[in-house]
Amino acid sequence: MSLGPSGDAVISSLRVDRNSPIPLYFQVAQHLERGITGGHIPPGSLFENEIQLAVRLGISRPTMRRAMQHLADRGLIVRRRGIGTRVVQPKVRRSIELTSLYDDLRQAGEVPRTRVLEFAEMAASREIAKRLACGAGTPVVRMVRLRSTSVSPIAKMTNFIPSELVDFDASALEADGLYPLLRARGVHLHAATQSVGARTATGAEAEELEEGRHAALLTITRTTFDDRGDTVEYAQHLYAASRYSFETHLVSPVSGTIGTY
Amino acid sequence: MSLGPSGDAVISSLRVDRNSPIPLYFQVAQHLERGITGGHIPPGSLFENEIQLAVRLGISRPTMRRAMQHLADRGLIVRRRGIGTRVVQPKVRRSIELTSLYDDLRQAGEVPRTRVLEFAEMAASREIAKRLACGAGTPVVRMVRLRSTSVSPIAKMTNFIPSELVDFDASALEADGLYPLLRARGVHLHAATQSVGARTATGAEAEELEEGRHAALLTITRTTFDDRGDTVEYAQHLYAASRYSFETHLVSPVSGTIGTY
């Protein structure tokens, strides 16, 4: 099955802007993505070969290839040598990246609120120093936040950050969020290693998160690095499992699935 | 800081094989990766620019670029326009992809065993039919497996798969694992959407996983699609949280982190 008249129109209607600061391949990729998610390029349909497409759009084949590769990396299309390029089914697509709690709640129409419970400098304990790859006693800021929906708390988030990276206060943290503040300070986040687990809540934790006794909590601990390889933060987050779970979407699950096969 | 004599030697020692079926860019990327992880190209060091590298290796600049892009995508190096290309710190690297339980245990020196508890055809319930995007009553195979270390059980895995995709039996499943069997049947896994949560174990579950009362379990439910967009499996997995947590490694955590910032 080919692209069909509607999908054909999507491609024919594209005029790339060679004066735009947006790269050509990205203009093309975005246009095609809108055509796919908007339903004008139907699921299962087969694209023309990339050389014809390139000619029709007035760009070179490598540029066309890069646009298609971008869509393939994001899971919207599947390319097979000798066969062609096909649009995947809509239920497979969705947003592919791991989603964030904030986005999830926003999508559900909730506006998550954040309250800073603690924001204080301290000397790094041995445990924290190990996690942050700094010496014990190094000054760090410990910040504890409670994130809630309009109805009930969802997560208690504890972060440890070397004091030298912290040039903001609790109210700025509440207003802007942690990562934007770090970026504004010139910190380029690059990689993270995290551990996802679960355990039963302590009495105090259950109370803070308004959960019952023996409630299960989702736990995430994370160490984040900047692009110079320096450790930026160590975080311990607790989620009320009865009210929250993480949706994640993966492409090529053979190599990327959490857990077992 | 430049590459240094040892890193220089790593590059000079590379002779690409133009008759190999392995792409040139991949040969180069792998060679550099070994140099980096092996410590011959030290963390923090700056590469020459990609044009000089291409000349030295006797390949074109686009091919050299592709090799570098591959390493950048995997988080081993950081590229900045106007600056150059730098090797990240070793603690940042590690394997970047989400790891699998099996690999994790193998790495820890454990050889996980899998026992098939159930393997039976049934008619899809409304719930299962919805998850598999098939009609209620469609024949599916329900398979329940218990995965254990030499010491104790870790996970109970339940999978539902349309019968038409199942041409193997319980013993093959125990021997080969699910995904290899599906691939052998010509199923090309393409994407998955999964939900990670937690809850307290029921009495029966606690007993099967040799956990105490009120133990917290990590739960993962997953729906997996092939590249035609058909639903391949619906899985419900339970992990004994006291004995297992998932290590995941991310690049560019700003867009990819589970949870909140």
Added chain:
DNA sequence: CAGTGGTCTAGACCACACC
């Protein structure tokens, strides 16, 4: 300013799938 990576081109040949 000089040097870096980012983008783009117009060709070529190859490996693979289907007929």
Added chain:
DNA sequence: GTGTGGTCTAGACCACTGT
């Protein structure tokens, strides 16, 4: 066979960085 995507080349110009 024919047609597809995958790889590779040798140039070119641009945007950004630091001096």
